[in-house]
Amino acid sequence: MSVTRVTASMAAPANRVSKPSGERLPFNTTSFQKKTRSKLLSIPGTRPSVQNGQLLVSTGVTSLDYLLGGGLAVGTVLLIEEDRYDSYSRMILKYFLAEGVVCRHELFVAAAQDNPTDILQELPDPILDDVAIHKPVEQPRLSCEPHDSLDAMKIAWRYQNLPKVQSALASSSRFGHYYDVSKTMEPEIRQAAKCHPFYLPEHPTQSSPTHSPMLESYSALLKSLEDVIHREGFDVATPMSNSRNILRIGLHSLGSALWGDDLCCHDNPRHGHALATFLYGLRALLRSSLAVAVVTVPSHLIQNRALMGSITRLCDNAIALESFKGSERETNPLYKDYHGLLHVRQVPHLNCLVSQLPDHKDLAFKLKRKQFSIERLHLPPDLSETVSRVSRGELAGATMVASACGSGTSGNKHLDF
Amino acid sequence: MLPELLQGTDAGGFLIIQDSVNYSGRHLLWSFINAALNREEAVHVLGFEVSEEELKDGLKGSHIQRLHFHDAYTDPLGWTDQPAFTVHQFCLEKLTHLIKQTSQHKPATLVIDSLSWILRHRCPPDVCKTLQQLKKGGAVRVIIGLLHADMHQRGIVGSVCHLASSVITVAPGMKGDEAVAKTTKRSKSGKVMQEEAIFCIKEDLTVVVQSKPSHLGSRQTDPEEQETDPTANLTFNLRLSDTERKAKEKLALPFVFSKEKKSALLHSGPGSGRILYEPDANDDYDQEDPDDDLDV
Numbered sequence: 001m002s003v004t005r006v007t008a009s010m011a012a013p014a015n016r017v018s019k020p021s022g023e024r025l026p027f028n029t030t031s032f033q034k035k036t037r038s039k040l041l042s043i044p045g046t047r048p049s050v051q052n053g054q055l056l057v058s059t060g061v062t063s064l065d066y067l068l069g070g071g072l073a074v075g076t077v078l079l080i081e082e083d084r085y086d087s088y089s090r091m092i093l094k095y096f097l098a099e100g101v102v103c104r105h106e107l108f109v110a111a112a113q114d115n116p117t118d119i120l121q122e123l124p125d126p127i128l129d130d131v132a133i134h135k136p137v138e139q140p141r142l143s144c145e146p147h148d149s150l151d152a153m154k155i156a157w158r159y160q161n162l163p164k165v166q167s168a169l170a171s172s173s174r175f176g177h178y179y180d181v182s183k184t185m186e187p188e189i190r191q192a193a194k195c196h197p198f199y200l201p202e203h204p205t206q207s208s209p210t211h212s213p214m215l216e217s218y219s220a221l222l223k224s225l226e227d228v229i230h231r232e233g234f235d236v237a238t239p240m241s242n243s244r245n246i247l248r249i250g251l252h253s254l255g256s257a258l259w260g261d262d263l264c265c266h267d268n269p270r271h272g273h274a275l276a277t278f279l280y281g282l283r284a285l286l287r288s289s290l291a292v293a294v295v296t297v298p299s300h301l302i303q304n305r306a307l308m309g310s311i312t313r314l315c316d317n318a319i320a321l322e323s324f325k326g327s328e329r330e331t332n333p334l335y336k337d338y339h340g341l342l343h344v345r346q347v348p349h350l351n352c353l354v355s356q357l358p359d360h361k362d363l364a365f366k367l368k369r370k371q372f373s374i375e376r377l378h379l380p381p382d383l384s385e386t387v388s389r390v391s392r393g394e395l396a397g398a399t400m401v402a403s404a405c406g407s408g409t410s411g412n413k414h415l416d417f
Numbered sequence: 418m419l420p421e422l423l424q425g426t427d428a429g430g431f432l433i434i435q436d437s438v439n440y441s442g443r444h445l446l447w448s449f450i451n452a453a454l455n456r457e458e459a460v461h462v463l464g465f466e467v468s469e470e471e472l473k474d475g476l477k478g479s480h481i482q483r484l485h486f487h488d489a490y491t492d493p494l495g496w497t498d499q500p501a502f503t504v505h506q507f508c509l510e511k512l513t514h515l516i517k518q519t520s521q522h523k524p525a526t527l528v529i530d531s532l533s534w535i536l537r538h539r540c541p542p543d544v545c546k547t548l549q550q551l552k553k554g555g556a557v558r559v560i561i562g563l564l565h566a567d568m569h570q571r572g573i574v575g576s577v578c579h580l581a582s583s584v585i586t587v588a589p590g591m592k593g594d595e596a597v598a599k600t601t602k603r604s605k606s607g608k609v610m611q612e613e614a615i616f617c618i619k620e621d622l623t624v625v626v627q628s629k630p631s632h633l634g635s636r637q638t639d640p641e642e643q644e645t646d647p648t649a650n651l652t653f654n655l656r657l658s659d660t661e662r663k664a665k666e667k668l669a670l671p672f673v674f675s676k677e678k679k680s681a682l683l684h685s686g687p688g689s690g691r692i693l694y695e696p697d698a699n700d701d702y703d704q705e706d707p708d709d710d711l712d713v
Contacts, residue, residue, distance in 0.1 A: 257545035
């Protein structure tokens, strides 16, 4: 018997809510039916997740996609804690927006410091015919090849053909594009994308007489976002049409003083929960729409760690960038190849209790001309099952047997080397 | 980097001189005023902490006629009937009006002495907003502000400095009139440059940068450490002569095979295969019901 899922797994919540209502087909139909994904999923620039089938979009940074489990799930929020001088966090935001332009998604850019149109003008140039960029893993070679120098390391011959360990994070299949940071995107490409800018100083904020925990700037932003989502049909509830698209939302430096928020200024800010309230609203809005948001927050200025924690909890993904610029780590030889460290603060829990954790916690990033790459800071130890080691379960079993039978041969087996 | 900032080669921006109780940044601020006056620019000073007489006395010999002093020193909070300038007038409209009144031709330099006074009496987000508007607006070319960093919470200092394009942190130097300036400059492209320099300010308010001590002290110690060679006085031989090396290389190690044998062992032949798999749009990953045998 076959159960066909009628509803599409589109955005995160819609999928789960409507799942139990999947209709069972009449008994007489054949049980052999190819399950195919709905046509709705064929939005350019998206793909279903390998793990849980969530619809993903690329962040524009290939290794960040890998880190987040393939990409950003549609309907979620990615929080980026800015580095001290906001150079790399701004870069990631620009990658995210540029990827949207290339995939012909719609953009919503909000900022209080710089005009969003200025941010859009700085988008990096996409490398569209980038065949040479993504090289396969270097072919293994024997170390005794004629061009090898005398002081090449001699290792046991069995290991000579093992592929080199790749420290850069990358998945096997391509998703997202590469960009050339040294050039800006051509205006024709840029203008082809539909963009909704929100520049706070130019935006009239009506002071509401009612006492609300949210600041006027934030409520104006949320209102404007809501308008765009409803007007442009990014709502999941709107009737299905063939031309569904994704809205990419980039919110720059939220929580800084220019948004009228004193979160950064005091230990006990007057509007302490304004940003958290906004993020709560944003998340609720995104859960029912074909939109995905990247929010940057100057967390190094926020004095109150508890508030920062609640802000992190209200986003699905959270990463923090720690630039070496200006810190004593800049001169540390360990970090000489990198521009900063990347901390994963939170990974999304989408329709599940446990989430997929990144396999490595010590991550560093570097910004190259054609790539923002996130790499493992150290080579990871070999934890694969082929390594000769006694697993904990076996060990526990062994001691149990040994204690039961005194000094029997069965216990001895595990103690042999 | 300090001389370039003094010369004002940049197109504009917002410069903060951060000082503390150990070393006053006011002399450096006056040097900036002096340099701007010498470039024949109009300079507007919002003076909260120093009277007009003292400032003009300090700037003796400069082109004072282009200096416009807005007196917030005598009555900063507007307690009398006729205040010249108060803290509460620190907003975009008032300031542009003030600046436009006197210097119509060229964008002027606005000097705030000091930002700490304003931050004490106004709420920081408003101050930041005004500063950002001034920076973006056309009336002012450069804003130079003095900030007593030890008077405020770290977050406020951080928020204000976050807006600045350049921050100069001054601290006392080793010798009498020397001081150390740590300059951080952010270019528009997002590049950050940092420099540390020892400087002193002369009588006529010119700044002499004496040296760039960027980690000179630490570097001097390094060669000494390297000079001590632990392999110098050994009772055994660690080095190989050329003949010894040749003899060593001639020796074939056990289990070292010829290249052909190795490749035969390591490379799998043409008969073996490997699975290449790319996920496809029509692939179905269903964790709940892999066999399709449950009534989900």
